[in-house]
Each structure stands twice: as C-alpha cells, then as structure tokens.
Amino acid sequence: MIHVRTRFDRPASDVVERLGAFSSATIHEAQGRKGALSHRLKPLHPGMSFCGPAFTVKAQPGDNIMVQVAISYAQPGDVVIVEAGELEQSGSFGEVLATACQSKGLAAFVTDSGVRDSAEIIGLGFPVFSGSVCIEGTVKETLGPVNFPITIGGQTVNPGDILKGDADGIVVIRPDEAEDVIRACKAREDHEAEIMAQHRAGGKTVIELHGLAEKLKAKGLLVED
Numbered sequence: 001m002i003h004v005r006t007r008f009d010r011p012a013s014d015v016v017e018r019l020g021a022f023s024s025a026t027i028h029e030a031q032g033r034k035g036a037l038s039h040r041l042k043p044l045h046p047g048m049s050f051c052g053p054a055f056t057v058k059a060q061p062g063d064n065i066m067v068q069v070a071i072s073y074a075q076p077g078d079v080v081i082v083e084a085g086e087l088e089q090s091g092s093f094g095e096v097l098a099t100a101c102q103s104k105g106l107a108a109f110v111t112d113s114g115v116r117d118s119a120e121i122i123g124l125g126f127p128v129f130s131g132s133v134c135i136e137g138t139v140k141e142t143l144g145p146v147n148f149p150i151t152i153g154g155q156t157v158n159p160g161d162i163l164k165g166d167a168d169g170i171v172v173i174r175p176d177e178a179e180d181v182i183r184a185c186k187a188r189e190d191h192e193a194e195i196m197a198q199h200r201a202g203g204k205t206v207i208e209l210h211g212l213a214e215k216l217k218a219k220g221l222l223v224e225d
Helices: 013-021 022-029 063-071 094-102 116-122 177-201 211-218
Strands: 048-056 080-084 108-115 128-133 150-152 155-157 162-166 169-174
Touching: 013 162, 013 177, 022 094, 022 162, 022 169, 048 063, 048 150, 063 094, 080 150, 080 162, 094 108, 094 116, 116 177, 155 162, 155 177, 169 177
Parallel strands: 048 080, 080 108, 108 128
Antiparallel strands: 048 162, 150 155, 162 169
16 A cells, blocks of 8 residues: 555646635635635634645544655645644644744645644744644654545545635635636626725615615515614
C-alpha cells in the first residue's frame, strides 16, 4: 500500500491567485452555496487568510506523525489539510511545525483537530485554521494516507482541490469549476457594489433595493399603519 502520493494535479497558480481575491463567503454564494467547511474550523486570528491547492492528510486522532510526513512532502503554495477525527482535546500542531510550513512557503495549515502555541503562531503570521486550541500533545505512532480524498468539516476534499480560507471560514472549489466560479464571483461583487452605492445615496429602503416587495406581499406581511 502506498501511504504518500506525491503526484497529483495542482491548479494553475493564476487560477489560485484570482480566486484568492474573493472572500470565502462570496465564493460560497457564487458557486451555489456549496463547499463550505464546518463553522468549527476557524483561523487562530481573524486576519489570517489563504488560497491554495489541498494537500490532504488522514491522521489517527491524537497522532501527528502523518502531519509531519505531509509537511515534509508538501510544495510551496500547498495547503496541508488534515482529517483527524475532530478530536478537540489534542494539540497536534504548534510553533515548530508552523515554522517548518512557513519556511517551506506553504500557504496554510488546516485541521479538524486542535493546535497549540497559538500566540506564537499568530506572531509568525502563518495561516492556521483548526477545530480547537489545546495544550495537550500527541503521539507519533500510526501511519495513514496522504493525498487521498478526505472528509473534513462535512465536505469531501480531494488533493488539488482549491481551498480559500479567511475570517469567515473555509470553502472548497473544484478545479474544473474554478473559471465559472471566478466569473460568478466577479458578477456578484459588481452587483453588491452597485447596491451598496445606492444605499449610500439614500432614497430607497432595503426592501426596495433588495427586491423583497413581491416576496413579502406573497407571504402576507402586514405592517401597522
């Protein structure tokens, strides 16, 4: 059995760069409200953000040996993302490994388990998203697959899928849908910019600008005279 796949298709860097210009929420809405990972997976600091191809890891809960293996093989720009059983009482990643990731030029680290050394990682400025923060360390015993499909945050993530993370959360984009998603994101941002400009100008209500009048009428909304 091969534990580590080192070859998989990564999206073009310009596609990742263009997707990275949009927020996770915009991407989620623009691609039909799909791809959002669980709200549990949040950045250690709200200023952290990333966009890059998934370098997937399945680790035994409470064990980070495959996390270290994955970091060793990941390439600059990759997002190491770890399915680890959503074990909150586990600090599977800390300042030392964050330094290793940053030194290699990785884009981010994501785990559904816990991390520690949070203040030090925030000081480094390396994007880390996790399900918890916990001081308890892990063992290094059990082998597992790297760059096979994983299930994390309620979503299937394949190696090479594009991940965008920011203060609101993480969304996964399939590479073969990326160009359509980029166009939809741009259209959505242009529309929202126009709506916000009209809000600033005044003269119309939220109901009018957001096209809610007919829907509210159909639902029988009654407003006191």
